[in-house]
Amino acid sequence: MSEFDQSENQQKFDRIIMGYCLDMAQQALGKTAPNPMVGCVIAQNSQIVGKGFHPGAGHPHAEVLALKEAGEKAKGATVYVSLEPCNHYGRTPPCTEALIAAGVAKVVVGMIDPNPLVAGSGIAKLREAGIQVVVGVLEAECRQLNEAFIHRILHQKPFGILKYAMTLDGKIATTTGHSAWVTSPAARSEVHKLRVACDAVIIGGNTVRRDNPLLTSRSSKVDNPLRVVMSRSLDLPTEANLWNVDEANTLVFTEVESNREFQQYLRQKGVEVVEVSSLTPAKVMANLYDRGFLSVLWECGGTLAARAIADGAVQKICAFIAPKIIGGQIAPSPVGDLGLIKMTEAVELENVSICAVGCDYLLTGYIIFD
Numbered sequence: 001m002s003e004f005d006q007s008e009n010q011q012k013f014d015r016i017i018m019g020y021c022l023d024m025a026q027q028a029l030g031k032t033a034p035n036p037m038v039g040c041v042i043a044q045n046s047q048i049v050g051k052g053f054h055p056g057a058g059h060p061h062a063e064v065l066a067l068k069e070a071g072e073k074a075k076g077a078t079v080y081v082s083l084e085p086c087n088h089y090g091r092t093p094p095c096t097e098a099l100i101a102a103g104v105a106k107v108v109v110g111m112i113d114p115n116p117l118v119a120g121s122g123i124a125k126l127r128e129a130g131i132q133v134v135v136g137v138l139e140a141e142c143r144q145l146n147e148a149f150i151h152r153i154l155h156q157k158p159f160g161i162l163k164y165a166m167t168l169d170g171k172i173a174t175t176t177g178h179s180a181w182v183t184s185p186a187a188r189s190e191v192h193k194l195r196v197a198c199d200a201v202i203i204g205g206n207t208v209r210r211d212n213p214l215l216t217s218r219s220s221k222v223d224n225p226l227r228v229v230m231s232r233s234l235d236l237p238t239e240a241n242l243w244n245v246d247e248a249n250t251l252v253f254t255e256v257e258s259n260r261e262f263q264q265y266l267r268q269k270g271v272e273v274v275e276v277s278s279l280t281p282a283k284v285m286a287n288l289y290d291r292g293f294l295s296v297l298w299e300c301g302g303t304l305a306a307r308a309i310a311d312g313a314v315q316k317i318c319a320f321i322a323p324k325i326i327g328g329q330i331a332p333s334p335v336g337d338l339g340l341i342k343m344t345e346a347v348e349l350e351n352v353s354i355c356a357v358g359c360d361y362l363l364t365g366y367i368i369f370d
């Protein structure tokens, strides 16, 4: 075999193992905030001798778990890890030190740490210790998996995803406000998966009044995101699915001094209530950032969605499109008034993709911020 073939084969092997790291990392989807999802595999002569993924804050890092499994076999081995090993004392000692102490020969890194203040320092430390380091294997996939973590680090805000379901003529409900259901069961189960991946789901008061949603992933309480309601009036029904916190927790943001009696009623039910002066999506996102959240799913109607976009609280759009037409001049659409008057002012998306989900379509894209 020529040297060229050998390196081709090596690269192919590296990509396969990094793919495996990513699959493992994903097992902690929605559970790692404020930490990233990370997977690690240790290979000795192309045999996997150790593997691990970071289960979440307060638990060991992926590298530590993989090194533990590999034991003595880590000596002279190649370590694959989807994110640059950490090089600082946090809750746990730095992984760079553990890798050096274990005597590994080579480290293959998916992507460097997104934090500009630490980026590259872990790699430099490993190289100084004489370890060979390869960077950027399946980098795009690694970045995609941790898009929310990257956004949180770079912008000190959670990553916002606006999800909605609309008919082909752009309506999210009928003229009477009826909206069950715009899409098929397959699309709705896709929404449940999206919820598992997010730390919070947000709606406005009107959606509580009209739809009385559950907003769970229909699985266990640990998998359910925090359900967040933004209501300035606090003119909300006494009986609502969201006030039952057995399956998932609920947090209500409202204006200072709005309907104190109802606030008390909610607290008695186990619902957290936070008063904010001049309630806006940006203020809610700042509060959720302080709670360590990575990703937040906006599942609101058009009025609040427009405010969230205008506030820079939405980075990604997940639009489910049902091949049906409901019509109606005043039937609501996914995004209310943004104050734009010319088509040239439109909010544009990039990295757009579309896929079929049952008989519906899911269009995903990222808002371009200029």
Ligand SMILES: NC(=O)c1ccc[n+]([C@@H]2O[C@H](COP(=O)([O-])OP(=O)(O)OC[C@H]3O[C@@H](n4cnc5c(N)ncnc54)[C@H](OP(=O)(O)O)[C@@H]3O)[C@@H](O)[C@H]2O)c1
Binding pocket: 163, 164, 165, 166, 172, 173, 177, 178, 179, 182, 203, 204, 205, 206, 207, 208, 210, 211, 230, 231, 232, 233, 234, 235, 279, 280, 281, 299, 300, 301, 302, 303, 304, 305, 307, 332, 336
């Ligand atoms: N198909 C879909 O994907 C989908 C998803 C969600 C909703 N919907 C439909 O959308 C309709 C409701 O739409 P909506 O636009 O009224 O949505 P919404 O999700 O209820 O948001 C509007 C509400 O948010 C609250 N709010 C708090 N702070 C605000 C702020 N700074 N700016 C604006 N609102 C703020 C207000 O509640 P208070 O009035 O309580 O103060 C306001 O009425 C319903 O018919 C529902 O069925 C459809």
Ligand SMILES: [Zn+2]
Binding pocket: 061, 062, 063, 085, 086, 094, 095, 096
């Ligand atoms: Zn670490």
